[in-house]
Amino acid sequence: MKRIPTAMGGTIIAFMVHAVVIGWLFRFGSDRTIDGIKAFNKHLLNPLMLRLAGKKGFYAAALHHVGRTSGNRYTTPVLAESTPDGFLIPLPYETNVDWLKKVQAAGAAELVTGGTRISVDRPHLIPAVAAGRHLP
Numbered sequence: 103m104k105r106i107p108t109a110m111g112g113t114i115i116a117f118m119v120h121a122v123v124i125g126w127l128f129r130f131g132s133d134r135t136i137d138g139i140k141a142f143n144k145h146l147l148n149p150l151m152l153r154l155a156g157k158k159g160f161y162a163a164a165l166h167h168v169g170r171t172s173g174n175r176y177t178t179p180v181l182a183e184s185t186p187d188g189f190l191i192p193l194p195y196e197t198n199v200d201w202l203k204k205v206q207a208a209g210a211a212e213l214v215t216g217g218t219r220i221s222v223d224r225p226h227l228i229p230a231v232a233a234g235r236h237l238p
Contacts, residue, residue: 148178152179155214156213157217161181163180163181163182163189163213164177164178164179164214165180165205166211167205167208167212168204168208170208180201180213183236185236189222190233190236197227202225205225209224209225211223211225
């Protein structure tokens with residue numbers, strides 16, 4: 103049995119606790135609480151996740167996209183599940199997220215997952231029910 107180093111194990115436990123707490127708050131929290139979670143994730147958690155996102159063995163992918171008016175390049179950590187038709191990226195904040203608006207406006211992005219860079223195009227939204235059959 104392979105042993106997880108203490109620092110890595112602590113990180114995994116922290117992410118798991120964060121996910122459980124955040125899930126509970128999303129389900130039962132107020133709009134103000136949810137806005138606080140979004141701010142925490144955007145300014146603190148996402149920069150930490152970007153250090154590993156897209157690398158082989160890490161669960162999160164890195165989505166590279168371009169600003170709608172500025173043309174600036176951005177990278178956002180996302181979960182990306184491979185499907186026969188492309189990739190499925192869950193939307194825990196629904197459709198009101200900047201990265202989604204940027205990718206839809208550009209019509210394309212680059213996804214780095216498992217150490218592999220993949221060009222993706224023609225993004226479209228599908229209902230949660232349809233997405234569910236592609237999730238493990």
